[in-house]
Amino acid sequence: MIDTISKQELNKAIQRRRTFAIISHPDAGKTTITEQMLLFGGVIRSAGTVKGKKSGQFATSDWMEIEKKRGISVTSSVMQFDYAGKRVNILDTPGHEDFSEDTYRTLMAVDAAVMVIDTAKGIEAQTKKLFQVVKKRGIPIFTFMNKLDRDGREPLDLIAELEDLLHIEGYAMDWPIGMGRGLQGLYDRQNKRIELYRSEAKGEQFIPLNDEGTIDASNPLTEDSVYQDALSDIDLLNEAGNKFDMAKVARGDQTPVFFGSALTNFGVKTFLDSFLSMAPAPSAHETVDGATVQPTADEFSGFVFKIQANMNPNHRDRIAFVRVTSGAFEKGMDVTLARTGKTIRLNNATEFMSDEREQVKQAVAGDIVGLYDTGNFTIGDSIYTGKQKVQFPKLPQFTPELFVRVTPKNVMKQKSFHKGMQQLVQEGAIQLYKTYNTDEYILGAVGQLQFEVFQFRMLHEYHSEVEMTPIGARTARWVDPEQLDPSMASSRNLLVKDITGQPLFLFENRFAENWFHDKYPDVQLTGKFETD
Ligand code: GDP
DSSP, rough: OOOSSSSHHHHHHHEEEEEEEEEEEESSSHHHHHHHOOOOOOOOSSSSHHHHHOOOOOTOOOTTHHHHHHHHOOOOEEEEEEEEEEEEEEEOOOOOOGGHHHHHHHTTSSSEEEEEETTTTOOOOOHHHHHHHHHHHHHEEEEEEOOOTTTOOOOHHHHHHHHIIIEEEEEEEEEESOOGOOOOOOEEETTTTTSSSSSSSOOOOEEEEOOSSOOTSSSHHHHHHHHHHHHHHHHHHHHHHHHOHHHHHTSSSSEEEEBHHHHHBHHHHHEEEEEEEEOOOOOEEOTSSSOOEEETOOSSEEEEEEEEEEETTOOOOEEEEEEEEEEEEEETTEEEEETOOOEEEEEOEOOOOTTOOOOOOOOETEEHHHHHHHSSOTTTOOEEEESSOOOOOOOOOOOOOOEEEEEESSSSGHHEEEEEEEEHHSEEEEEEEEEETTOOOEEEEEEEEHHHHHHHHHHHHHHHOEEEEEEEEEEEEEEEEGGGGGGBBBTTTTEEETOOOOOOEEEHHHHHHHHHHHHOOOOOOOOOOOOO
């Protein structure tokens, strides 16, 4: 397979990959810190590019207007850059909880996670949810306590909160000297230096620590009470705090904690340098047969973790995002789709960065490739080269909880309506159902915002104005067709079928479901997914 690059080159290329996602509650500063990282990587020249501009590699399509209007990040994109000898892949994840399903799947495609926390707010709901997904994967988690330029909570409390709320040990890599207006700098335990917040001249940003872990008494900072406070906190951490343990970090049982201010670009570089030195290279993946696929294997393999239509509104396209799990990807290669056994030629791929300096032109294990897709792929698909079948486990899916009826406003535009419905549903964020006998369209989603995005995209990408009538929150339960009698349906348990034709009831509430169980005790009802 890898005829154009030597095994040695491939291994080297894989070893320098660092693929991670940033998780946070909305507004904690994920976008701002991402931008700072991209600045260090030389990918963008000024901050404000990622969310603001519509051109460039990250801003994707017109529907980002929704993001701007509502001030949230809806898209998951991939950003790649070279920094400090590493090739970094950042997989962006939407912060809004209505899109957490997309985020969950993206987290299946990374080797490490960065958790950004607002020091004024501590651990918030969405951070906690996403943390649990990362924790379940057993990958390393690095914490950035953000917004140090504002008054926040006591750093010791923030560390304690990691243990109390998330049950993960925190190890402070650095420590704030003051906060808000009183912010003087960081006490950097790892690099044994003090990093000043406002340094007068270049080169004076860092003051090395002596063997006692302090700075020279002649430095005016030693007079400052915040410096004294930081020293006593550090004493406490040294005496009674957690001991740094790389093995625990690797398993996700301990998180290295960094402090800083993404907005003023303080502490971000220190964090990035340290994080990249500790974050793992691409890891091995288990298949459903219990085999382990090593990233450096000769054969190529990967899985689809996300599908998105109309990345570029000028070309009608759908992109399947593939995490490369082993070997190297080359344009035009033939792969087998594990689900069908079919051979597919991967002629059309999009790279998230092209770099002339890189010897290995191909994407390798750890990278993400975007494949232009004409309907071959669904989320969770495994693809591979070679004779040995490679099938990775299914990705997490969630049963929708909110439902709406959809109809086109203009009956003359049925064609674009159906096309849009079909393509957007294939992305996986919303589910399509039809009423059992009358074939009316019903959409299900995990959050309301997904309907809004759907409606907006139908209008702007397919020129189809859709009418949505809310059905409200429902519990979806599948029923064995053998046991089904359509007369079991009522307005409180709507009978519909999913896209595979399987019948299910949409129960109005728990009460309606219990009533059904009592009335038809022999009828088996099941949730669809492991998350139910
Ligand atoms: P996201 O929703 O997590 O992507 O958050 P953003 O990066 O968009 O940041 C949310 C808001 O917090 C924006 O107004 C940022 O300018 C602001 N912000 C981000 N980082 C900092 C910081 O370090 N200090 C202060 N004061 N504000 C910040």
